[in-house]
Amino acid sequence: QVQLQESGPGLVKPSETLSLTCTVSGGSISGYYWNWIRQPAGKGLEWIGRIYSSGTANYNPSLNSRVTMSVDTSKNQVSLKVTSVTADDTAIYYCAKDPAGYNWLDPWGQGTLVTVSS
Amino acid sequence: DIQMTQSPSSLSASVGDTVTITCRASQNIGAFLNWYQQKPGKAPKLLIYAASTLQSGVPSRFSGSRSGTDFTLTISSLQREDFATYSCQQSYGTPPYTFGQGTKLE
Secondary structure, eight states: OOEEEEESOSEEOTTSOEEEEEEEESSOOTTSEEEEEEEOTTSOOEEEEEEETTSOEEEOTTTGGGEEEEEETTTTEEEEEEOSOOGGGOEEEEEEEESSSSSOOOSBOOOEEEEEOO | OOOEEEEOSEEOOOTTOOEEEEEEESSOOTTOEEEEEEOTTSOOEEEEETTTEEOTTOOTTEEEEEETTEEEEEEOSOOGGGOSEEEEEEOOSSSOOOBOOOEEEO
């Protein structure tokens, strides 16, 4: 079955860029939307955005100007960049698949904690 | 953006109880409502999509329903492994696809 694994630096300095990769195994990324979601400690889930395998992306307006997603079909990977980070960007970041094009999410990666601190 | 108001924020129950969790959408979202279960230190897991369709492998004691813009997750005959945090997500129309704030079932 499809499995997702997030990877990237666990510590990012304020004002710098957070960069994460989601590697998909057990299936192709082609033909699906891939989503990024984050969760600050003890808080609810926040939808960051999604990208289709063709590269078309939608972002949450709350983060729109700071977020970029990309896809690398040759590596079966999707990537997330968030610029000008602050402590408010500290969270567990998850990637998740939209299996049917109706925006429900399954499966999810295990998540990766990113801390913004100097 | 569509706002999702989830209640209660926490809920105490016992094994064998039946519990309900509610999400209210700020506007009509049709049946585009999904429910997730999250255990400590783990990623969310899809339980129900399209308001009432059970994801494959999810026990039948979980059920979902809709009344207008109100959505309910019901867990019948609670089992020990059901104690977790539950979140709703609307997936209607154009993004962003917002989540409720979660309900911790203790």
